[in-house]
Every structure is written in C-alpha cells, then in structure tokens.
Amino acid sequence: MTGRRPGGRRTEVSKDDYYRGVRTAPYDLLKELAIATVALLVVVLVLSAVLSSPDVPSATIQAWAKSDPVDFVTTAATELAGQSTTAQYGPPYNTNSGSVQSLGPIVPQQWAGVHVAVNAPIDFVLEPLSQSTVGDPTLAAALSTFNTATPAQQQKWLNAYVQALGSATLVGAQVTVASGDYGPLPLLMSRLLGLARTGGLDALLLTSGHFYQTDYSKPLLFMADGGYLVGLAQAQDLTGSQWGMMNETGRYPGQAWLWLFTLWYQIPPYTTASNADLLVVLTMTVLSLALLLIPFIPGLRDIPRWIPVHRLIWRRHYRSIG
Amino acid sequence: MTEAGDESTGASPAGPAGGDRAEGAPGAEAGWTAAVRDQLTRRLTIEELLPTRQPAYVGSWVYVFGVVTIAALVWVVVSGVVLALMGSAWWHTSSLGHFFNSIHFWSVQMFFIFMVLHLWGQYWGAGWRDGRAKTWMVGVVIFLVSIVTAFTGYLVQQNFDSQWIAVNAKDAVNSTGLGGFFNVLNFGQMYGLHVMLFPIAVTLLVVLHILQVRSKGVVRPLGDPYVADAGVSTAPGGPAR
Numbered sequence: 001m002t003g004r005r006p007g008g009r010r011t012e013v014s015k016d017d018y019y020r021g022v023r024t025a026p027y028d029l030l031k032e033l034a035i036a037t038v039a040l041l042v043v044v045l046v047l048s049a050v051l052s053s054p055d056v057p058s059a060t061i062q063a064w065a066k067s068d069p070v071d072f073v074t075t076a077a078t079e080l081a082g083q084s085t086t087a088q089y090g091p092p093y094n095t096n097s098g099s100v101q102s103l104g105p106i107v108p109q110q111w112a113g114v115h116v117a118v119n120a121p122i123d124f125v126l127e128p129l130s131q132s133t134v135g136d137p138t139l140a141a142a143l144s145t146f147n148t149a150t151p152a153q154q155q156k157w158l159n160a161y162v163q164a165l166g167s168a169t170l171v172g173a174q175v176t177v178a179s180g181d182y183g184p185l186p187l188l189m190s191r192l193l194g195l196a197r198t199g200g201l202d203a204l205l206l207t208s209g210h211f212y213q214t215d216y217s218k219p220l221l222f223m224a225d226g227g228y229l230v231g232l233a234q235a236q237d238l239t240g241s242q243w244g245m246m247n248e249t250g251r252y253p254g255q256a257w258l259w260l261f262t263l264w265y266q267i268p269p270y271t272t273a274s275n276a277d278l279l280v281v282l283t284m285t286v287l288s289l290a291l292l293l294i295p296f297i298p299g300l301r302d303i304p305r306w307i308p309v310h311r312l313i314w315r316r317h318y319r320s321i322g
Numbered sequence: 323m324t325e326a327g328d329e330s331t332g333a334s335p336a337g338p339a340g341g342d343r344a345e346g347a348p349g350a351e352a353g354w355t356a357a358v359r360d361q362l363t364r365r366l367t368i369e370e371l372l373p374t375r376q377p378a379y380v381g382s383w384v385y386v387f388g389v390v391t392i393a394a395l396v397w398v399v400v401s402g403v404v405l406a407l408m409g410s411a412w413w414h415t416s417s418l419g420h421f422f423n424s425i426h427f428w429s430v431q432m433f434f435i436f437m438v439l440h441l442w443g444q445y446w447g448a449g450w451r452d453g454r455a456k457t458w459m460v461g462v463v464i465f466l467v468s469i470v471t472a473f474t475g476y477l478v479q480q481n482f483d484s485q486w487i488a489v490n491a492k493d494a495v496n497s498t499g500l501g502g503f504f505n506v507l508n509f510g511q512m513y514g515l516h517v518m519l520f521p522i523a524v525t526l527l528v529v530l531h532i533l534q535v536r537s538k539g540v541v542r543p544l545g546d547p548y549v550a551d552a553g554v555s556t557a558p559g560g561p562a563r
C-alpha cells in the first residue's frame with residue numbers, strides 16, 4: 001500500500017500502519033451479502049410479477065409486404081438499381097462509400113475493408129427471384145430479359161420505374177404504376193412481392209449455402225432500407241431523435257446507461273455532422289478513458305475534495321471524531 | 323515427483339504449518355509454486371478476504387451499493403443460465419420462460435442502478451487514494467464491459483427491439499472499422515458473446531475487483547485526521563491519490 005509522508009515522498013505503508021488509530025466494528029461480510037441477495041431477489045420477483053418484461057414481436061418481410069406493398073416494391077426496385085442505402089453503404093458490406101465516415105484522414109471503416117459482403121441487387125432481388133423460377137417460365141423469361149439487357153438499358157428501366165413508383169397505387173394486392181417503358185420490372189417486382197407475402201423471401205435472404213443459419217445481416221439490411229421498420233420504431237419512440245438508443249419498447253426502462261452516448265446525437269454539431277457516429281464513438285472513447293484514468297488526472301481527481309459530498313458519505317464518522 | 327535429496331524433515335506438504343508467514347516468507351522455499359503462493363499470501367490473507375471487523379466508517383450506506391451490485395449479478399447470471407439452458411426461443415413461447423426473462427431483465431436494471439450508485443459513491447469518496455488506483459480502474463472496466471454485455475443481450479432478444487437496436491447500432495460500430503468483426507446483425511455471433519464470453523469476463527473482473535478491495539482494505543475517509551505513526555496521506559488538504 002502506498003502512502004505519502006508529511007514531506008510528500010510516496011512510501012510503502014503497512015496495512016497495520018494505515019489503519020492505526022482507526023476505530024473498528026464487528027462486520028459480517030457474508031451475512032450482508034446473503035441478506036442483499038435475498039432482498040434483491042424479492043424486489044426482482046415482485047417487479048417481474050407485476051410489471052413483466054417487454055417483448056414486441058419481431059418485424060418480418062412478410063408483414064412488411066402485406067402492410068405496405070408500395071414501400072416494399074419501391075425498396076426492392078431501389079436495391080436492384082443499386083441506389084439503396086445498403087447498396088451504396090461501403091465497408092463492411094461493399095466497396096462503395098455512401099455511408100463511410102471519416103475524421104480528416106482517419107477512415108477506419110475504409111481501412112477495415114469488406115468482411116460481410118452484401119451485393120444488394122443480387123442478394124436482395126435477383127437471387128431470390130432466380131430461385132423461384134422453378135415452374136414459372138414467365139418469371140424465368142422476364143429474369144432472362146433483364147439479365148441479358150445492357151447495363152444502360154437496365155438503368156433506364158429502373159430509373160423510370162422507381163420514378164413511377166412515387167405515384168404508385170394499390171389495386172387489390174398489386175402495386176400499379178402509370179404506363180411506361182419499364183421492361184420486365186413490373187413482372188419481376190410483382191413476383192418478388194408475391195414471394196415476400198408468402199414469407200418465402202424471409203427464408204431466402206437467410207440462406208447462405210449452409211443448413212444452419214444464425215446471421216440475419218441480409219434480411220435486416222433489406223428491411224432497414226425501407227420505411228416499414230422505421231415506421232414501427234417511430235410508433236414506439238425509438239428513433240434517434242427520440243433518444244431511441246436508450247429506449248425500450250412499451251413503457252419499460254431501456255439501456256438508460258447509454259444516456260450519455262445518446263445525448264450527443266441530440267445536440268450540435270453531432271446532429272448535423274455526416275460523420276456523427278464516428279464523432280460520438282470517439283467522444284465516448286475519450287470520456288471513458290478519462291473515467292478510467294481519473295486517479296491520475298489533476299482537477300478531476302480533486303473535485304471530491306472541493307465539493308464535500310464525502311461529508312455526507314462519512315457523516316457519522318466525522319461526527320464521531322469531532 | 324519428490325527426489326530423495328528434496329525431502330525435508332517435518333515439512334508439511336501443504337506448506338508452512340499454521341500459515342506462519344515468517345516461515346512462508348520469500349526465499350523460504352524455491353520454485354514457481356512457492357513463489358506464487360508467497361505472493362498471494364503476502365497480498366491477501368484469509369483474514370483479509372473474510373474479515374470479521376472493519377473500520378467503523380464502513381457503517382455507511384454507500385458501502386451497501388457494491389454488495390447489492392454483486393447480489394444483482396448473482397441473479398443476472400442465475401436467470402441467464404436458465405434462459406440459456408432452455409434455448410433462445412423459449413421465453414417467447416412459454417409464460418414461465420417469459421417470467422425468467424423478466425427476472426433477467428429486472429436483475430440487469432438493478433445491477434446497473436447499484437453499479438452506478440457504487441461508482442458515484444467511490445468517486446465522491448475518492449476511493450482510488452492510497453494505492454487503490456488499480457482497483458478504481460478495474461471497476462471502470464467492469465462498468466464498460468457490462469455495458470457491452472447488456473448491449474449484446476438487447477441484440478439477442480429475438481424481437482422487434484433487437485432488430486431496431488441492431489440496424490441502428492451497426493452504423494456506429496461500422497464507423498470504427500469493427501463492423502466486420504463485431505457484426506451486430508449476426509445473431510449467432512452476438513448470442514455466443516452474450517451467453518459465454520462477456521459473462522465470464524464480467525464475473526472474473528468482479529472477482530478480481532473484490533480481491534483488490536479485500537487486499538487493500540477500505541480507503542480512509544477524505545480529510546481523516548493524520549495519525550502521526552501511520553504516515554498516511556489522508557490529512558486535510560492532502561493529495562487525492
């Protein structure tokens with residue numbers, strides 16, 4: 001144990017010396033722990049029985065396709081056009097740069113490279129459709145028409161179709177757009193919508209050549225590109241501008257310990273910065289290091305002496321020694 | 323294996339008889355085992371680990387927060403073990419499972435509430451003084467690792483909250499370059515981390531923290547009158563180290 005003699009020189013102090021003259025009292029550590037454990041269990045059991053815990057069912061692509069087919073088809077067309085957030089994202093999903101954040105020359109996202117490869121047009125649209133062509137020659141032909149068209153032709157169809165979807169209407173279960181030159185896109189999207197409505201797309205976006213699946217990157221990225229998921233989140237007060245990072249569904253406490261992390265997203269310059277996530281992470285890293293190193297930071301380590309909260313903590317002790 | 327020349331008359335196989343520290347002093351026996359044992363017993367005796375008397379100033383409510391945090395961790399782990407044993411989908415389909423999830427949920431809330439109270443208590447008491455900086459630092463690391471542990475727990479609930487937290491958190495994680503290695507959208511990876519690696523890390527760190535606290539003893543109150551014989555730094559206005 002280190003101490004400091006009157007002259008200020010740090011020195012080793014034995015435990016006997018350190019506590020010399022300190023009044024002691026009987027103390028039963030294990031009894032205190034046992035009482036605390038039982039008491040806490042009682043509190044937790046009462047809270048669990050009375051308040052339960054939140055469990056809002058997960059959203060599915062099937063539910064999305066049924067409740068908002070226009071948004072679903074618009075998202076799928078945007079994926080196929082390579083214009084969605086995921087398609088443009090950058091590492092770790094692809095080599096683009098739409099969501100790459102940097103701070104001057106510091107670009108850790110770019111440096112790390114692609115590790116969860118996602119090809120939005122193929123993974124989200126073309127591959128699931130190609131797996132559905134069995135017994136559907138019309139779809140196979142439409143898919144072939146699209147795949148054999150030049151990139152320029154494909155883009156022309158996609159641009160026109162995505163624009164037309166802005167004023168799409170729902171006729172029965174079908175998404176209908178104004179007449180135009182969209183190539184095979186209306187049929188492809190109609191089939192994809194049908195596939196999604198059956199729940200088939202939920203499953204197809206999980207397949208990766210293995211029997212067992214635990215990676216939900218693709219279906220989650222696809223859903224995040226649409227407006228359905230964010231709409232559900234908004235209804236639950238979970239979006240970023242609603243302090244969503246620390247909120248929980250329903251009227252339950254969430255990750256309240258993330259309040260400081262969430263706070264930065266509510267105030268400038270973080271609210272307007274294109275690299276807000278990186279700035280917040282760096283800010284929190286600096287603050288965490290400061291918390292870790294408080295014993296060595298002049299000023300921070302002296303605040304407890306300047307603001308005498310310790311007079312409350314050891315109230316009885318100070319009273320006893322006058 | 324014991325060779326003939328290593329045998330010493332009357333030496334107990336368990337080491338110096340009766341835990342006599344003089345006989346067990348460094349250099350009394352050679353070898354790694356003896357060296358580690360000597361270091362451990364010098365740093366922490368069984369009396370220090372399980373004391374029956376403490377300084378009277380420990381009779382403050384602020385010391386209860388740490389104990390209650392450990393109590394909460396006990397129930398977090400117990401309820402988590404039950405949930406892990408029954409499988410990740412159990413609590414969505416069984417009312418008993420949902421009840422155990424509720425126990426897990428509220429235990430975690432209690433764990434954080436009392437851990438933060440403990441942290442503030444130690445801050446305002448400047449608990450890092452007199453050679454306790456490492457104890458403070460391990461405590462902060464527990465706090466930070468616990469946040470990541472809880473975060474992975476929220477990611478593996480398999481409900482809407484998990485989905486939304488995952489798609490939002492991915493941008494912050496990806497911006498650091500860690501997204502490809504800590505993929506919040508990958509349930510399997512997050513589940514493994516949440517039920518195995520992080521709980522073990524938190525538990526081991528808490529054990530280390532307790533051993534540090536018991537080894538160093540409870541820090542004296544700020545501004546405690548200086549005891550001439552002790553030569554310690556708790557004099558009024560003394561440096562808060």
